[in-house]
Amino acid sequence: MTAYNAPIKDMQFLLHELLRISESDLPGRDELDVSFTQAVLDAAGQLASEVLEPLNATGDRQGCVLENGAVRTPAGFDRAFDAMREGGWTGLDCDPEYGGQGMPYVLNVAANEMFVSANMAFNMYQGLTHGAYSAIHAHGTDAQKAMYLPRMVSCEWTGTMNLTEPHCGTDLGLLRTKAEPQDDGSYLITGQKIFISAGDHDLAENVIHLVLAKAPGGGEGTKGISLFIVPKFLVNENGSLGARNAVSVGKLEEKMGIHGNATCVMDYDGARGWLLGDLHKGMRAMFTMMNEARLGVGLQGYAVAEGAYQNAVAYARERLQGRAVTGAENPAGPADPIIVHPDIRRALMDQKSFLEGARALTFWGADLIDRGHQGDADAEGLVSLLTPVIKGFLTDKGFDSAVQAQQVFGGHGYIEETGMSQFVRDARIPMIYEGANGIQALDLVGRKLAQDGGKHVMAFFEMVKGFIAEHGADEALKTDFLDPLKAASKDLQAAAMFFMERGMKSPNDALAGSYDFMHLFGQVALGLMWGRMAVAAQAALDAGTDDPGFYETKLATGRYYMARQLPITATHLARIRSGAAPVMALAAEQF
């Protein structure tokens, strides 16, 4: 039996003491004061703890079922989806013109962290819809927007993204799904798509598929790809549902985790679709929202681990086994709770210090996306650089963190009854979908580093340098936070320099180090977050806060991160500097 407590105090700290969102120059932000966001977060936390979390194990055990061509979701998902809709959570940051609540994205991210921690598989139904909403909002005609957006904001209709085919995932240039233009301006879509999350279900009246396909005349590779709106039920002009479209569920995949979400093979047999955005510009349209989508997956990585961590802490406080080496701490009991043991502490501190840093980085990234939406090109450039780091690093570390939480349970963690296995199985997929983490590393090193002439990575380095310079006079901060951050940042710059020197002549030298670079960057980014959080925490203590415990805990957790996690940057640098030679030494047949 698992439980979930929304970490609202920590979120409020980030929103108001780190990001200072209500003091921002962005329009409408002055309304987002402490009491307003407290009310929003409280309500989201309540939904997560009381409605979504109790269905998490159910969803895992029952999974989804395909019967007579239709997918049935686990018991209780329908009522929970109604509750989510009724609370307005599906449109929290959506455009008020289409029924959304117009909140900033960062607040949506905070709410979604809670929903994911409580029930990741369930939350994907609305999460995917949000992605499809964003694509139609950015690229749809006025008529398309008027038709689809209000119903997708409310999740009366849900959405999907159809990219992958059996023979192509990363390399979309190979895709075979065809779009044949019809006289009425529509297209007939034919082909097979796989791994379609929320591809079919019983939670909404209609499913709006966004499908990548090749229309005639677009040329080879990804250039010929267009994006189409393909509804499960055709939609009449007045918005009522018409005939069933020629799209069907070929198969429901049996997966390692997220059993509560329906992962479908979708067969398009001349299904009627409508072009979304420009012809042959489908890749661009699909990826407009990539930063958000990938940040959302990075969020899943740590949010599932947060759920696992909370249960590990509860278990470590309750489970009696052995005695503290420094003397019994529960002398009246048969043994001490295992949280007294240093190695259990190490595991919990590894998790806690990662999770709070990850939350800070993700919230910061969301805030940058908000700024980008308001026209701040520097913010957009910076978050575009950080996105593969958030996606790749946070999901890798989130999985490791969930594994550590499971380990705290010993043998009890391996049996399904405690729910710890589910956290691990669920946490595995964010490392894979929305661009496998190796692809994130490639995106970072092959594209983002050099984007706009390397401007954004230079800005990041300047930001770290500026932060260290600004606070260098504070001795305690210098020793515990700034010096480790400086050393880690130096490793990151040395790695970037290595890529610059080698990458032009020998691209494999950069590519062979890309994965380590992504992790190295992630470490430095979390180090910067911990530095900033330490400054904010110290400021609160200096100002005489009435909750010193929270801030002292924050500082101690940060010190752990800097002392125990950050030193791995040196290892990443050493691996990077060894270059491509050891990596590429073997011929394919020598493996």
Next chain:
Amino acid sequence: MTAYNAPIKDMQFLLHELLRISESDLPGRDELDVSFTQAVLDAAGQLASEVLEPLNATGDRQGCVLENGAVRTPAGFDRAFDAMREGGWTGLDCDPEYGGQGMPYVLNVAANEMFVSANMAFNMYQGLTHGAYSAIHAHGTDAQKAMYLPRMVSCEWTGTMNLTEPHCGTDLGLLRTKAEPQDDGSYLITGQKIFISAGDHDLAENVIHLVLAKAPGGGEGTKGISLFIVPKFLVNENGSLGARNAVSVGKLEEKMGIHGNATCVMDYDGARGWLLGDLHKGMRAMFTMMNEARLGVGLQGYAVAEGAYQNAVAYARERLQGRAVTGAENPAGPADPIIVHPDIRRALMDQKSFLEGARALTFWGADLIDRGHQGDADAEGLVSLLTPVIKGFLTDKGFDSAVQAQQVFGGHGYIEETGMSQFVRDARIPMIYEGANGIQALDLVGRKLAQDGGKHVMAFFEMVKGFIAEHGADEALKTDFLDPLKAASKDLQAAAMFFMERGMKSPNDALAGSYDFMHLFGQVALGLMWGRMAVAAQAALDAGTDDPGFYETKLATGRYYMARQLPITATHLARIRSGAAPVMALAAEQF
């Protein structure tokens, strides 16, 4: 669909070129020449590939079923178990006096690696029996040995180990199962045991449970514990089966993996048992075979990962996606196989270099156990030191390795159909059972380092130092292997020094670094193995081998390990040196 190819060439290399087992001074070893072990390994490999591996997915999908109090194993397990018995594999290294084949343990380890890679859950039925056989062989009376051992060597009867209870695992002093002495010298055993692997099944006529319980008069804690033989069916004097004993399966656990093995709650309701070994010396009797049991679990860690790795290599050679950055390598095809991409190479080289090092370390450990059995106290002391490293490090890294293999498959790795999820789910348990890895770290730092006055760890350091000195004149070996090994070994010694200086005053300083120390030790041990393998490979090349490809691949794989894996020792040292302060900074309620 997975497949398995037994790595026999690599095993032969280890047995004959690294360990030189047939040249050993141990009795009977001169028979174990290259052609003899080739025949044994070929036969084991054939059983693994053709009989066990095809049942691996079946076992995972069907799992075990509890019906009318009896456990039914997955379809086909019975015939495969017959094949394993008929081949004599269940008694390969057992005492010929009881029907065993009297081979060295290291050969049994080689065969078992293949069986585990092919079907870990299945192999546990005979693996657990082997453990119970060893305990009875070491501690049984002549009558007990005559009664049980021949039937356990043949796996006509299988065995189990019953330690854990719902409220105690690591801390066995808390156990509640009672043994009441009877007038006839037997005991009535009452209590509940959990997580009993192979606790019941339909593969053998009888199950011989070895059960830890408290008999009157033994005092508090672990001192009062004795070990009992409790057969599922009582055994008549002539060896025929009598009445059912009062032991029953309370529940079959639903687990994350190893579904093909029955993990049972066992209820003892006044079951009749017989003392094994001395009264109140049960812990000692149970743990006599601990080095073997833990080495066997370490083996599981890397052996499952070997299965995963082989499938990842096959997929990476077949899956076409993208183009090599240095120019198309499969220009006639729609794309290149993903094995051309540096980041896929990195993932495969990480796996390959770990797996071959792990195999070498495990075989070396097995050879040391063989030497210990022949009275070599230094060998026994050394393997006792290495055991927690083999168990903890190889299972952690084995799990990571399986996760990397799954990642190579992208989305296809997450669906159960490809079998990659099973490797990961199965690889998770070796980190937990037979003493969770945190306990291994505690055993290493709290007990083994100081054992016999620190003699064994000093011997290990001397061995590394001697190896470096012996081969220092070889320039290529020095740069690629000896210098990295020297640096890593220096980190290990510095960590040991830190523990010595701090550990007496502040035991938490050592305990907070124990897990990192276990990994640091593991890295150095694998570094030493790679150094030795490099020397052996170079010797073969210098001697004009007719298979230079094998040895060149070995050298290149070793260079990768030294350049890309070993540098992490610096990070472990940094974490260790930060001491207990950051780890223990929070009160339990601050998490």
